[in-house]
Amino acid sequence: MKRRITRVHHRLLVLIFCALLGLASALTVPALSAARVTLTNEGEVILVSPTPQFWGGIAVESLPLLTQEEIEQGASNLPQQSSLISQATNPLELARQARRYYENGQLSEAEKYWQQAAEAYEQAGDWEGRTSSLINKSQSLQLRGLNPKACSTLLQAFEFNNTDCRELIQNNLTFTDIKNLPEKTTSLSPLTKVTGLRSLGEILRRVGYLDRSKAVLKLALEVVKQWENPQQESTVLLSLGNTERAIGKRKRVSEDPVDKAIDIDSEFKNGEDPNYQKPEDALVYYKEALNSYDEAANSSASPNTKINAQLNELSLLLDIKRGWEQVVQELTKTNDTLSYWQGLKRYLTNKTVPLLQDIYSQLDEFQFAELPWEVKRNLVYAQLNLAQIYFTQCNNVNDNPVSCEPVAPLFKKIHSPSRLKQIVQDAHNLKDKRAEAYAIGYLGELYEKQAQEETEKSLKLLHKAQEKTKEALKLLHKDITAKSRDNLDITYRLQWQLGRIFKAQGEIQRGIGAYEVAFQNLKNLRPDLVTINRDAQFYFRDEVEPLHREFAGLLLQNGNPSEENLRKARNVIESLQLAEIDNFFQDNCSLNKQEEGELDNFINTQAPKSAVIYTIVLKDNEKADYNIKLHIILKLPNKDLIYIPPQIIDKTEFNSTLDNLYNIIKNKIQALETIEKKAENNEELEISKKERHKLLNKELETHNKEPEELLQHLQEVYGWLIKPLEEHWGDVETLVFVLDEPLQNIPLAALHDGDYYLVQKKSVVLSRGLQLTNPEPLKRGRALKLLAAGVSEPRKDERGIEEKKLPEVVRELNEITKKQSRTEQLLNSDFTKNNFRKKLEEFRPSVIHLATHGLFNSNPEETFIVAFDENIKLRDLEELLQSSNVQMLVLSACQTALGNKRAVLGLAGVAVRAGASSTLGLLWKGEDQATASLMIKFYQELANPNVNKAEALRLAQIDILNNKDYSHPLYWAPYVLVNNWL
CATH class of the missing domain: 1.25.40.10 (Tetratricopeptide repeat domain)
Structure with a gap:
């Protein structure tokens, strides 16, 4: 024994x-x-x-x-x-x-x-x-x-x-x-x-x-x-490094490159000042992750654990370098002194090159044939992991980042065709079909990349790439077009790769077929992605979004797409909108979504005076000097989809127009805050509202050296989005925009045709897609139950910032509750998180109106509204609303992070995920008096059963616009209705 x-x-x-x-x-x-x-x-x-x-x-x-x-x-x-x-x-x-x-x-x-x-x-x-x-x-x-x-x-x-x-x-x-x-x-x-x-x-x-x-x-x-126990310690350190890396990536997602460039500029100038407080950024967490990986590698008794830690460290170093290139591009616009970046670049290069050399030498030292089966298998996957880093970060077929230049020669040596063929053979000997399929697929991708670099051999190399990609697919499925759920994580990538190869060979129809299978497989897989691992949000930008964009571009490529291809392209855009919401919340959207076949029926029968405008922003080529190709698909009631001929817009012009538009608005918001601070410290100004507005408008003019500049940018964007539609819209009253990400923060109501703002002609709605639009109209009369809550007193927000008082909140809540027959109100000390929860459970409102400070950021963890006793984070708000019967959520003092392209997702998504039909919110911080007046007018118009939500908002905005004290778009343009407009 x-x-x-x-x-x-x-x-x-x-x-x-x-x-x-x-x-x-x-x-x-x-x-x-x-x-x-x-x-x-x-x-x-x-x-x-x-x-x-x-x-x-x-x-x-x-x-x-x-x-x-x-x-x-x-x-x-x-x-x-x-x-x-x-x-x-x-x-x-x-x-x-x-x-x-x-x-x-x-x-x-x-x-x-x-x-x-x-x-x-x-x-x-x-x-x-x-x-x-x-x-x-x-x-x-x-x-x-x-x-x-x-x-x-x-x-x-x-x-x-x-x-x-x-x-x-x-x-x-x-x-x-x-x-x-x-x-x-x-x-x-x-x-x-x-x-x-x-x-x-x-x-x-x-x-x-x-x-x-x-x-x-x-x-x-x-x-x-x-x-x-050193071995267990190294595995814990590896897990800890992965978590620290995820925290850093979450922080990086919320960092705006322009703001980050300013931070770096300040740090460079003030680094030796003992009173200078360095802003917390993603790099802080990345450094912690690098240290954990380093410790894991050094303390491990297992050579494979060491390699795993080093692979993660290598991947992160390249990721940091790649991400900061975008920041440096912004920094060079304001500061030619790049010592900070050059120092960081040297540090990253000095770490990356020897690390890759060490990994390479370790892999070569193993006597593969003599190793136990389990160790062989893990070495194969270590090499595939290294290949994954190479292809996703350093040899992407659509991207060649400068960050990989120092390690590119060694990477190419490691991932030669002969090396990949050996990995294929090793995986085959292990009878591991997944590993073998990965390796064969990477060999196909390598040939695809070589075809781009060696144009004289491109046809031959593309043929090889096609053969290897098909071989990998056949290894997993007898029928490579089968939409099986087995191995979806590999097959959708291989089908995507096959689609790119067909496209490069000029076989557009076969390319569309391969892309369609990849698209459907990814749709089937995506719910698993967000359920299985919330780190998948960092996978979205590299995999989910590009596949959608490439597929839509291929469907629309010839400039005269068939009705079938138009419908497919529309559905791809809808799917991308849904994927962005799921990715933002890192959860599969719980809402009962409309089926694709129901989308047209909704417009044809329930919204016959509405037009839906789909936009998608693509590149006109895959070269570094590409221009913007703006595609628009228009859906009118009881008509086939209309394809607007694509507009080619200079990339620099496109980006600078949007950046300048946001920057002008930011400057004007700062002017507004400056004069409000003056007003708070001056009793005469506090008493004389009229005098206050005169001074404010004067301040706005001084902050805009070119008074027509804002209008010029609004007219330019009008020319992109609205002008091509005017001949088609007929008696349409409401324009519903499904905007691609670069355009999502545009103040649509303020777009200008040279004579009038858009809001003076049409009602405007921002939609995340008709799939996410609950078609049920808002209940009116006694069926409308309004819960109004707000904080007028100064409070500290989630960031520890002391938010100013909102004295007009009291008037706002009192007036809007007067106009409705069934209301409840929570003001200041009554508006606690627990009281809010109780009112939702007991009163079950159909409309919730929140007049309080808040911020909708690109990171759900940094998105909140301010209650009297504590800040209510986005996930808490979602949970609270799910138990209610809310149809519309109104956020009258919250703001999104202006110019942050992902911030509006929180504004759109919270009500959608909680089952609410629509959200009314702001793209930037509103002026207290203008906000109160607009909201009061909105509810007055909403009392008319013949006026829908979109028209009620339009009339309220026009009411403010017609007031000479508030005629500037700063006051009335930030308000946006999201999703259901009926």
């Missing part, structure tokens, strides 16, 4: 070592067949290890299931009464049965048995066995992509009473709770404790709670340091 245990333990150590080499992805879409299980001669499962998968060049160490031997080693002795437990409830037998199901790929059955095993262990008083079984169940759930359930299972393992992951984390899981987790794990072995904490940290990152993920992983690091 003693000899048997020694043998088992020896094999166990070898296999655990191999398992710790596992390379998986932070962005995995698991397949049920991905599990591999090793058994002892007696049938005992000693290792379960998922097949590695990866996206985006981010490696994580796989979390192998805790084996029965490990559980028994760390467990307390079972009490005597455990032998009385029947065979059916014997925890050991239940755990073994769970593993058998897991071996056969029956994961849901395995999870049931692990749950039963956990309960049986708990009954027997064995907390080690209970916790380990729940951790194993959680790993299985993760493999199926059920991260919220996996999270709840881990919370159960750590004995939280509330195991609703999202609810607990949002409301109760404080950082104090996290610090107290060791008290819940005192009876556990170090391995179980570290595995559980690390697994919880991974899950929290994947479901979007990055700060808590970091706190849990820091705690796991403390535990493993006390345990003094």
